[in-house]
Amino acid sequence: MRKYTPKDNVQGKSYYTDRFWVAPRVPRMEVEEGSHFANVLKALGKKAKETYIEIGTLVIHIDAKKNLEIIKILKEKCGYTQCSEQSAVDYLANDGEFELFYQLLNITEAKRIRVVCRLKKGAAIESITPLFKSANFAEREMFDMFGIYVNNHPFLKRILMPDDWHGHPLLKTYPLHGDEAASWYEVDKIFGKEYRDVIGPENRDPSRIDRYDTKRFSRVGYEVPFGADISEGEKENPIEYSETILVDYTKDSGKQLDERR
Amino acid sequence: MQQPNKLTPFFENLNFERDDNTMVINFGPQHPSAHGQLRLVLELEGEQVVKAYPDIGYLHRGIEKMAENMTYNEFLPTTDRLDYIASTSNNYAYALAVEKLLGIEAPRRAQVIRTMLLELNRIISHLFFIATHALDVGAMSVFLYAFREREFAMDLMEDYCGARLTHSAVRIGGVPLDLPSGWVEKLASFCSKVEYELEHTYNALLQENRIWKMRLENVGVISAEEALSWGCTGPMLRGSGVNWDIRKEEPYELYSELDFDIPVSDRCDSYGRYRLYMEEMGQSVRILRQLIPMYSKTEPQLMAHAPQYISAPKEEIMTQNYALMQHFVLVTQGMRPPKGEVYVPTESPKGELGFYIKSEGEPYAYRLKCRAPSFFHTGLLQEILVGTYIADVVTIIGTTNIVFGEVDR
């Protein structure tokens, strides 16, 4: 029977997992009273849905529709003046949602928070470029990699992949080696589709050896001229060491330097 | 003979010939002073840039996708190729993020070695910055001098890990090797060499050089608010008068025990940033000097003891059955960190290099996001290039110190 591979997540998977193995969770801490983070939560009030501290960072889950509003409060009232990073995580296979995160930094307090929201597939998120200009590139990258549309973005266009690319590479449904369009992209673009047969498919197997390809491979002890036809079999050659190139390995005249000159 | 082919120009609907006075020029993606594969589309009015549009992605290699398809240890050598000028800082940032996720800490000797390598990489990277920046602006000899010193630093790296460029010298949980004998002495002599050359070569060549000052002063001015808003970090932010260095503010590794200063410049221009780079090299030398005596006081343990995640030392694997079994499982299946997410920032030579890792308890990261400083510095170009002269464009690209391995990932 052929092994079942789920189509909604084609990323690398462990080939064996113990049946009784339960993954532990990184400890989540409550926000202490009177700390800086407690003041942040006070400023947000009811808008923060779920909050905890995970490895030194305050994580705030919010409603995706209120992202601009909440991040504005964080920027203006709580001093989070830099958005260091912003991207998404694909949970389409499990929940049909994306998880978006904004990593904010407060320079005066040296504190970081992560604002997390969930976005349904096909929904668009509001751009935070009016608050942080760094979101310009970050949101474009998110659009490019996940296909998440951003409302009111000044210039929403693919950034890393070319404009005529098919698919969004960081989706879990997108294979690491790319789809059909990706594998022929450069050939189609440069030479045209009719050259696909001439150039041939990509070799994605790094350990592939073609026994009869004398242009790329040679057998030690069975060397033949470059490009020779060996379908009839080849003669055994005694191994010889070159005397023409720099070092003659047959003599022990080599001198090893003890230290660098 | 060249075969006729179907290569058609592809200008992304750019209208190069305009009716008004503006001219559109295309810069890159292969330009010797673009620091890699940056493509800039500039709209010029006379010699002034009225609109700049950085186009990136020409070195996109799918590193984040690779992270989802590789076990944690497998992915580590790939991080070398992010910021390939200072590989160890990437290895370290990644290893630190995974260590935080696992909740382990490297032993003391590993920490000393890591900090040494990080600072050595900072010097390598800054020397490279000086070299290329000066080359772009037109000072060819600085390039040759800076590469001379850089080669000495590369020799040290090579003596330690065997590689010149792609080190992989930091592992999750520690470092793979102890320092070779005599390395510390070589490092000490390298420190004095760099210090001497900084004073007598680079400062003498550049600092008061009239042409250098004319090309750099008041070029690429960024205010503090703008720098923060555009996500600038590292020397780009400190060059705008914001005193923010992650080594001081959120200390990792041994930086809390070390005595060093953070140079800040409020000139906000390229010249101020150039001075920062020079000062930082001096501070790195100072840190390295403090680390040398610390090294001899440490125990020889190099990898953290966490049998669930990290293989035991070779000797134990060869002698003890349980260690061998653990090693086998870790090699064939990979470590399984706990569920959770972590974002760990580090101060790479270019700015804040952070790794966001989302783990679902599998040996493969569910999502790995690399927060690369250069990515945001490239975004900044569309704002600071506007209004400058075309001759300054190259200076500004040079001063942002972008490396396309980490911009495009």
Next chain:
Amino acid sequence: MAQHQVNYASAAGLPIALTSVDKLVNWGRSNSLWPLTYGLACCAIEMMASGASRYDFDRMGTIFRASPRQADVMILAGTLSKKHSEFARRLYDQMTEPKWVISMGSCANTGGMFNTYATVQGVDRIIPVDIYLPGCAPRPETLQYALMMLQKKIRRESANMNNNTKNNLRLV
């Protein structure tokens, strides 16, 4: 009376050298190879290092040129992404004949460790390559060696480039 006749057969040797056109042309071609600065990724740093002070490419007659029109050799140093591939081909087409290509580093040779959707799996899919230089990243010495091998290859070739077929690209 001054001796106005040169004694060609004297011990100082003949001022005339007899050679074939092939050898003469190839002597010229192989000893002033001007590569195009085509740095794409990590290998570009090693390429710069080989042009800089310690490894000093200039002494081999190798001077990096920024323009494809002035270059003879394209050293493709680094990962070629699919987005960039058409530019690589265009630059190759812009170079004047005769031209050679060194593919530097594993990524340029085969895609290397970046076996992903975004990288070209070997630049020989789009341009013919003369020398494949393995390594990730190859050291400057290796690049020098590759260049010396290219010089050897050129010296072996015919001066008429039409007679030299590039065997390694199925396309040409």
